[in-house]
Amino acid sequence: MAAGDILAIFAAARRLQAHAGTLGKPLHGKNIALLLGRSPTGETPALHRAALELGARVAEVPFAEPAGASGRDDLRGLARMLGRMYDAIDCGTLAPATVRQIEQEAGVPVYAGLALQDHPVQVLADLMTLSDQRLPSAKASLLYLGDPRTKRGHAFLAAARQIGFEVRLGQHLQAASNDATIFVVDATHHPRWALHSPSNLLDEARRSETHRRVMQTVLLDTMERV
Structure with a gap:
């Protein structure tokens, strides 16, 4: 990402923090699916809480990886159905190929494990935590x-x-x-x-707060554009 894009995300996250408690529910009426694979992580609730704070409804959906050609066909149909039911989908720890296919078919924002520690959102949150100091x-x-x-x-x-x-x-x-x-x-x-x-x-509470605000910035930016 270019420096300007990174700094714009930081600025938006700081605005969320500054208006905490008076923000309202900008994602009221929106529905988000969190797809839980066979190895759900403890990071998933962080995204759940971040979305709820913005007013979204969140469903944690058990999800099995497809197998074989028939499984891929089933996945296309399932992805289209999820796109009709939800306004955004987070794929958690699902395989990258599965995430790409869901993204191609769903027609709504799809995230590749937005709360996971290897996701770019965590990178930006850590960098913002340091930048604020x-x-x-x-x-x-x-x-x-x-x-x-x-x-x-x-x-x-x-x-x-x-x-x-x-x-x-x-x-x-x-x-x-x-x-x-x-x-x-x-x-x-x-x-x-x-x-x-x-x-x-730097304490974990500060880092968690920054991570939540950066996740919320991404949710607002992507879901409000749809």
């Missing part, structure tokens, strides 16, 4: 600990550079121990990243 006039340096070649790591580092972070790579937290101006992203224990501002470890 930096001083506008200060040069922002970021030390990334862990494998930068993972899907999430690659996306995060690319987005961080886009919005002006100077990125360094390292293997140990001690690498930043003598630097009181650097942000640290500890991705060594995937998928549970730890984020450190120059002064402290």
Whole structure:
């Protein structure tokens, strides 16, 4: 994503936060299906709560992956039916090929696990959490600990550079121990990243709040355009 697009999402998420409690229910009357595969994750309720807060009705729908040619034909029909019943569909942990086929047939916004830790929304939420801690006039340096070649790591580092972070790579937290101006992203224990501002470890409550607001920004942007 371009820097302008990333910053626009941040701005929209901050507006949601600023108007918390007075936002009303902008997705009132909208219906969202959360498709639960064989291995539903604990992340699904986060999306459920985010959508409910906007006024949407949410249904958690058990869903089995199709098998064989007949299964793919059945999936096309099922995707069309879901598109008639719901205004948006989240596919959770379903296989990418299944998600693509549902997206082709449903005719409504389809998300590939919007609340999952490897989804770009989590990348943007983590980056926004760090951005909210930096001083506008200060040069922002970021030390990334862990494998930068993972899907999430690659996306995060690319987005961080886009919005002006100077990125360094390292293997140990001690690498930043003598630097009181650097942000640290500890991705060594995937998928549970730890984020450190120059002064402290950023708490989970703050990160969860930011993640919810970014998810809501995506839901509003995509569903209100349909």
